[in-house]
Amino acid sequence: MKKTFKIGGVHPNDNKLTSDAIIEVFPVLDTAYISMAQHLGAPAEPIVQKGDKVRVGQVIGKPTGFISGFVHSSVSGTVTSVEPLPDLAGNPVTHVVIAVEGDEWCEEIDRTPDIKRDIPYSSEEIIEKIKNAGIVGLGGAAFPTHVKLNPPKDKKAEFLILNGSECEPYVTADDRIMKERPEEILIGAAIMMKALNVDKAFVGIEENKPQAIASMKKAAEAFPQIEIVTLKKKYPQGGEKQLIDSVTGRRVPSMGLPIDVGVVVQNVGTSLAVYEAVQKNQPLFEGVVTVTGHCVTEQRNFLLRIGTPFSKILDAVGGLPKDAAKFISGGPMMGKAVANIDASTLKGTSAFLLMTEEETRRKEEGNCIRCGKCTEACPMGLEPYLLNKLCRAGNRYDDLEKEKIFDCIECGCCLYTCPANIPLLDIIRINKAEVIKIMRNRPKK
Amino acid sequence: MSTTIILTIACLGVLGLLFSVVLYFVAQKFKVEEDPRIDIVESILPGANCGGCGQAGCRAFAENVVKAPSIGSFFCPVGGNPTMAEIAKALGQEVEAKEPMVAVVRCHGTIDNRAKINNFEGYSSCKVMSSLYIGDTGCKYGCLGKGDCEVVCKFDAIHIDPKRGIPEVNQDKCTACGACVKACPKSIIELRNKGLKERRVYVSCLSKDKGAVTRKACAVGCIGCGKCAKVCPFGAITVENNLAYIDFTKCKLCRKCVEECPTKAIWAVNFPIKLPKSATEPHTEPQPQTIEKESTVQQEN
Amino acid sequence: MRKLIVSPAPHIHSKENTKSLMRDVIIALSPSLLVSIYFFGFSAIKLVIVGAFTCVLVEYLIQKYLLHTKVTINDYSAALTGVLLALNLPPNSPWWLILIGSIVAIGIAKMTFGGLGQNVFNPALVGRVFLLISFPALMTDWSIPQSWFRDGIDAVSSATPLALVKEGLAAGQSLPDILAANDFSAKQMLFVKMGGSVGEVSALALILGFIYLLVRRVIKPYIPVAIVGTIFVMTLIFNLIDPAHFTGPAFNILTGGVLLGSIFMATDYATSPMTTKGMIIYGVGIGVITVLIRYFGSYPEGVSFAILIMNATVPLLNKYCKPARFGKEVHNG
Structure with missing residues (x-):
């Protein structure tokens, strides 16, 4: 059965025009x-x-x-x-x-095309190598990878999830590397599993990439600890919290991090970069x-x-x-x-x-018709129409905090779906930053 | 028929009496002791609840003023000195008069002076725009013209001029509450003293870019040449990071810098149209416009 | 160099807009409209045209000359109100009746609150209830006008099935006798029934519209299902307790605008809750109030009143029925 996240989501046309274009x-x-x-x-x-x-x-x-x-x-x-x-x-x-x-x-960079399968390094050595290679999350936020692979001492990772969902329309970079270099990606995953000391990993791939799924599944036969999971096509399937929900059914708590539910998520592109850094000494x-x-x-x-x-x-x-x-x-x-x-x-x-x-042109903004489509679309279960109303009222930061504006992942579903073309996310984004600032400055109890 | 009416009146009368007695005792029981001066101070305040004083509103201001040992650290920018004097009187204290201030927009990157290089789309707000990118012109310090200042102004004193694309302050309505100063993501608006006869001289630019970059982006930007600082006899002008700034506490309104500035980035407002020297004529060009505007505003009021 | 557009993400937008949604509702109404034109001929066309035209005109005049705001008659919402109002009137209503109804619907129920999306009560229903209270005789005269397509059925029945039952019960007749005397079989009412407002001639046509709205994802099924389900359960219980006085579920669901009301009126965006939970509570509320009015109230029908009463609870429902948030809250300072 194809897995997916439970709340919200939208279905933009995926427009994967370059799915068959070989990486040049x-x-x-x-x-x-x-x-x-x-x-x-x-x-x-x-x-x-x-x-x-x-x-x-x-x-x-x-x-x-x-x-x-x-x-x-x-x-x-x-x-x-x-x-x-x-x-x-x-x-x-x-x-x-x-x-x-x-x-x-x-000269230390190994430029041969051979695939190196043994991982002769310890967890610390791997993290050090990743750090020195300057690897960042290639899923979009560019968060330094070594920080993610080094969770706080009191929290233990149970799974590694590789994000191959690539839910953004048009983009096919991950699709292509999964088709062309599946084994390297999985070795990268094995390296990260070793670094995190976990023994189970999943690779989540959206159903609109059947060839990538097939090639990854074939390569995964050699990796019994790594499971390829087919996900439904729904945006934002590749959102970190959504992906964890889809694959494991666990939900990252509000204001929490994936490690709070024992999961570390890395992009497949990052995994490839990790492989190259650790096995081939090639920095990113x-x-x-x-x-x-x-x-x-x-x-x-x-x-x-x-x-x-x-x-x-x-x-x-x-x-x-x-x-x-x-x-x-x-x-x-x-x-x-x-x-x-x-x-x-x-x-x-x-x-x-x-x-x-x-x-791409934004259409003229109309009255909110209270259709509730933004609420339906929000993958975090927020009410964008209400946040919009509170934001525009000005200085309603307490109420915005109660409505959990800080949970917004800025995926754009609300703005995408709004039939009245209200710039919901534009407004929510700046007010979210403001609320988080207020929350940070607040003395802790 | 008449008995019905009498009965109704009697019933309602008794009920009313009963409730009033109950209410009286309840009011007695739950009475909150409050300093009566709070109400007095609040009644003196303008009641705009603008927050310009730094308090949560006029009531909070009144509460804190009454509680505080001295009135010195409080100032209501809206009511200004007369209000503060009255409050001081009511509280039996003395207060020093503060110099009146006014909001000054330190950017003249109008549509004519500064070419647009891209088109912004989305929620029309300077804050949204500045969080996204530098803006739709080449200048990353200048006014974005989406009017966040206009939205927050409670006194109808600042408006974006659609023809020029930058805000204009109505100095008679402006109470210097500082709401626009806080709202501007580029920190373009500054509270400056109103000045002698409401005359002011200021650098209308915040560009810290190098001269060439500034010149490319805007016709009236400060290029940081430092000529104004050299010519100023009072040492009121400092040039830092390619940007001149006039300290209004030191400026004596001589306007030597205005004549000297090669890009006309220094503005003098509310001076008489006729200037003393004929040599300064080229520089007077933008001035009649402003004076005209300011004076028409004055006539309207 | 050409000027680029710079905007915050997202850079694409769904094809849906207010206009297309309103247009979809009008399309969903068209089967019922066609059936009613077939049966009532010119009078149905007349009502729909006068209703839609008046609503649009009133909105235009108010926006242009009273409020001086942007005129938004192009979004079909005013036209939709007019069509809905027309479908809720008796087939041989005079043209001025719907004119007054439309003015009330748009002028009072919609624009007073701030226009599209701001209104608390469903404008078409406010118009209808206003007419029902102001012109009770006209609004309950269900005689059938001459049709171009059919003849011979004129003046067969002059009241709605619900009104006939209510009158019969009041006159001391027993329920089975009334039903037998008037031949209200469920089958007849499902396909074609006489004695009702313009839009509810055929339940099948309405259900067709409902399916269209669901397929186009214009509405969610919760409200209509909750209303119909509640009416079904409640009337079933009452009918089992005392079949001589309380009409059964099929009869109640197929008469008195339950389908028209639940599919097209109760699901109006602005006046219905946003969340699934809220929608179900709202639907159940409408169902309960409808049944109570029908059984115990003085009006034979109750859907309009029930929807209006529940409209008033929508802000409250929106406030207390929050969607399921992602992830539970943790308190770690």
């Missing part, structure tokens, strides 16, 4: 712009200077806090500058700009990015080095489409609109989506 290696360009804010948390601090020679895989940024990570060069060449450049939203972020000379990799500096959209002439899946400007990717797929009106980094439900197309790709970039004005 994107050529290395002449300049790379590597951002130091590749992950959630504190940005890395650059440790190279103008004029330094760097090789592929060399550390160029070191973490500045607990929730932070290493950044590695994705190219070889000379650092031409270390300066603040606008990111995709236009905000200045420190970038290391490297002029590319050849493609010289650090490249990833699969889906370049798609109905207006794009050549829809592709690329293996892309970080620090490639979006505008250069556009050139590779036949230039800027005439009717493209919005560029999105990520999927259409949770992806970020790109304000600055000269911004470069990050570790967490999974897709570059172009949409026409007709596809």
Whole structure:
């Protein structure tokens, strides 16, 4: 039986246009712009200077806090500058700009195509290797992976869940790696299981990827502890809390973390990166990015080095489409609109989506007709219409807290479904931040 | 018939009496002792409940003023000095008069001065917009023009001018409660003193970008050249991070900086239209406009 | 360089909008509408057109000249109110009756509260109840007007089955006699029945509309099922206790606008609860009140009143019937 989460959800058209496009290696360009804010948390601090020679895989940024990570060069060449450049939203972020000379990799990186199956490392060694490889969650939030694999002492993980649901429409990066590199993903999972000291793992895959399910199932025959779970197609199936509900039936408590119910969730892309870091000594500096959209002439899946400007990717797929009106980094439900197309790709970039004005334009806002569709759609069981009303009333933070606005996962189901086109999530998002700020500042009892 | 009426009146009369007696005793029993001065102070306050004083509302202000040993740390920005004097009198204390303040919008990135480089869609709010990205122009410090300040103003004193795309303060209605200052995600609005004869000189820009970047994004941005700071005879102007700031406590309204500023980022308001030197004529160009606006506002009231 | 659109996520939107939802309800009403046009001919068309037109016009005038807000007559909601009102009137109502009803429905019940989505009571029902109280004679004259398509059945019955039963019981007749005398078989009423408002001629047509609404996911089945289920259970119990005085379930469900009311009136978005739990309580409440009015009240029918009474409880139901939240709360400071 296909499993799914119980509350809410929507069914957008999945538009997996690039599902059959084999991953192509994107050529290395002449300049790379590597951002130091590749992950959630504190940005890395650059440790190279103008004029330094760097090789592929060399550390160029070191973490500045607990929730932070290493950044590695994705190219070889000379650092031409270390300066603040606008990111995709236009905000200045420190970038290391490297002029590319050849493609010289650090020699410890194993570039052979053989698959290494033995895991001769201890839990601590694995976590150290993952940390040094700068691996972040590739599911969207880019949360540093070593932090997730190192749960607090008083909490014990029971399962590892690999997220292969890829519920975002259009995006096919995970779909492709599951088809092309299933065994490496599962070895990555086995490595993480060892790090967490758990003996059961699940891989959740949405039913709209039958080939990926088949290839993963075949590869999983060699891994008795890993079970492939077919999930129903429903957005947000890949939301961390929803996925845990779907696969195990456990529900992460309000304000809690997956570890509270004994689960650690990692994306399949992260798992592949873990495999490469631990078995092949290759740090995270490249990833699969889906370049798609109905207006794009050549829809592709690329293996892309970080620090490639979006505008250069556009050139590779036949230039800027005439009717493209919005560029999105990520999927259409949770992806970020790109304000600055000269911004470069990050570790967490999974897709570059172009949409026409007709596809994406927000319609004019009408009166709330109290149809309850937002409440029906909310996967966290919240009442977006009510939150909207309270937010607009102003200064109703106490009531918003009572209505659990902090549980919102910003999946966008409410805004997607609202027949009156009310910008529910826009309003809820900023008020949620405000409520969480108030709750954090409150003295603990 | 008449007996019915009499009976009704009698019944209701007795009931009414009974309840009034009950109510009297209940009121006696549950009476809350309260300082009578709280009511007096509250009646003096304007009753806008704006929160500009930092209290939860006028009632809370009154309660805290009465409780506090000294009135000195309290100030009602709406009622201003007269109200505070009256409260002080009612409480038998003395209070120093504070200089009247007014909200000043420190950005002149109007539609003409600052080109839009993308289109924002979504809930029309500066807060939403600024949490998403730098804004629809090249300047990440400037006004977003979605009117969060207008929404929070309880005195109808600040409005987005649709033709210019930036807010304008009606200085007669503004009570300097500070609601707009808090609401602005870019912290563009500042409370400055009203100034002598309501004349003010201020840097109408917050751009900390390098001069070239600022120039590219906006025609009237401060490029941090420092000419104003050199020309100021009172040391009121400081330039930090490519941005000049005029300390209104030191500024003597000489307007030398206004003449000096190459991008006209320094504004002087409510000065007479005629300027003393003919050499300054090119710089007077934007001024008649503002003065006209401010003076029409005054006439209306 | 062309200006890009920048907006917060999500970047796609479902095809559904207010207009399409309202249009779906009108489409769902069309089988009943066609059946009633077949039986009542011009008078049915007349009522629907006058009703829809007046409602739209009143909304337009109020928004344009009274409130000076954006005119939103394009969303079909006013037209829907007019159609619903028309379907709730006796077939040979004069045109001015529905005109007055429409003005009350839109002007008082809808726009006074702030327009679409803000109204507490179902506008069409407020219009209907207003007419029922103001013009009782006209509103209970169920004689059938001349039809283009049929003849010979005119003036067969002049009251609704429920009214006939009530009158019969009041006159001291026993229930089986009344039913036998008037030939109210369930089969007849399921397909075609005379003596009722415009929209409830055929229960089958209404159920067809219901299925359409469910398939299009416009409404959820809870409210209609709860209403019909409650009426079924309650009338079954009463009927078993005293078959001579209390009519049975099939008769009660198929008469007096229960289907029309439960499918199209009680499910009105603005005036029904948001959550499943609330919807069930609301539906059960309507069912209970309807049966009580029918058995013990002075009106032969009770659906309209029952829905209006339960409309008033909707804010309360919304407040106390919260959806199931994801994950239980933990108190760890």
